[in-house]
Amino acid sequence: MIIAVIGAGECTPEVARLAEEVGRRLAEKGAILICGGLGGVMEAACRGANSAGGTTVGVLSGTNPGDANPYVDIPIVTGMGQARNVIVVASAQAAIAVGGGYGTLSEIGHARKLDIPVVGLETWSLKKEGYTGIVEAKSPAEAVEKAVAWAKKR
DSSP states (O other), X not given: OEEEEEOOSSOOHHHHHHHHHHHHHHHHTTOEEEEXXXXXHHHHHHHHHHHTTOOEEEXXXXXXXXXXXXXXXXXXXXXXXXXXXXXHHHTXXXXXXXXXXXXXXXXHHHHHHTTOOEEEESOOOXXXXXXXXXXXXXXXXXXXXXXXHHHHHO
């Protein structure tokens, strides 16, 4: 089971705390965490997953594996810039968006276009008639439970 954690490369301490708990809980559920591999939400989620013995994959925008945050177990270099966002979400059975800016919004859009469910925690809210957007979660525990349930169905 592979679950993407998406969010900004810079974030507040509170958002980092949420992301770290998401990462830890995903590892406890046996999920592999995939993300963009850099700082902010990505680093916090990877740190949480590592603390619980989980495996982390970082899909990097550049070509230097050394750019990955120190908690990435498997760095994948792409040289694709922000286009790597598609790879991050397409590789997962579900995604959890924690906070985030426009890069996160692009990942949400790509995930939904690919029919990959997205759980949101303190992130964008998308509502349009006829479209299923982001399912909101109130806590890291709820976000992980929803994402894991969807991933198991896929």
